[in-house]
Amino acid sequence: MAAAPVLDIARARRVAAAVVDPEVPVLTIDDLGVLRDVRDEAGTVVVTLTPTYSGCPAIDQMRDDVLLALTAEGFRDIRVDFTLSPAWTTDWMSEAGKAKLEQFGIAPPTHRAGERQGPIPLSLGVKCPRCGSLRTREVSRFGSTACKSHFECLACLEPFDHFKVH
């Protein structure tokens, strides 16, 4: 029996981490916090993803993209698992990811979801990603995708998406 080739799991992790969100292509699934784990399970690359929202249609695309990316890099035995627990939160979004979002024209989450904001629930001002003004207004809690809400800037009058704290 030939010795099993050694799996370069660190490389597999880098490949999986570079896969981008099909809806917000400036973010990788690692930036987004959707990539939870990459491990070597008896020679199989096992990637674990968690969906942002329960109904997010992008998760199937992300699974396929991870499989394709790893296959293209020469990995053969690959499995993608999904997990719902612990539930995804925007707290897992990387700082680099937040900066990329803002450059892309999407206002990033304003604070940590678990953060206590004192006795009176205040929603922090959302900064317009175009002109930087805090004079903005939520038009609708539900935006172009489940994870975003729809805002308008009262200073530059542009509409924009805001990645909801979740």
Next chain:
Amino acid sequence: MSPQPPANERRSAAAVDAQYEAEAAEAHGDVTVDELDLAAELAGAGGTASEDVAEYALRLGDDALILSQRLGWWISRAPELEEDMALGNIALDLLGHARSLLHYAGTASGRSEDDLAYWRDEPEFRCAWLFQQPNGDFAHTIARGVIASAYMQELYTALSTSTDATLAAIAAKAVKEVAYHRDHAVQWTLRLAGGTEESRARMLVALTDTWPYTDELFRDDALTERLAGVVPAPSSLRPAFDEVLGAVLAEAEIAEADFTNRKIGQSSGGGRHGNHSTHLGPLLAEMQVLARRHPGATW
């Protein structure tokens, strides 16, 4: 006696299947899907459900699925574009909950979420009557939404600490999303009740029509009693639900007497046992026709 087609039009099920397959092959041409494992479905948190837990998951999954299907109708028909998106987003969240719950329910019998959604007939569905109710005017959709989301919020909050790890994981994720749905329905309830005379009158009619389907949500039965300690007793969710609804109605300046009707009372609702309102059949026909017309089709 059930109506029978004339003998010359009667065909064996196998012949019908063969014809469908031939037509499906023609309709789909030689399109092939890629080699990725398309059969793999979005799983829940893993785990195999016991028969009782599966039946319970079916109830919750069907509630979410049927309400999702109802809400999808509004896309392109809501009062404003933002509402198309809001109701579409809510429907999508509910579809996600339905997928996780039906997937889990199916682990007990080896059926997939699609098997359960598309290949069960009406008496096999376990949704409560509230979720089957027609969209009506926008106020009816909001009245249904405020009752549904306030109930789901209490349900998933309680279920998120279930000893069943899969139900707990699904619930912990769902509860964060249902909070948005409740917020949406509450804001619209206040807006319609406090808007024009017309909008207030319609909101009251909608609450009058929808309220009779509340009681069914909170009824304990043999299944929930057997699952005591694993899932919350439906009746235990009622006080918190009443408190939330009470606060919303007080702010909307609506008294319970404005929309409860002694003559109507509460519906007996047999949804948990497969006895459904007349509204479910047409909804299922529309939802299931494509999958049944083209069995096994993928794209």
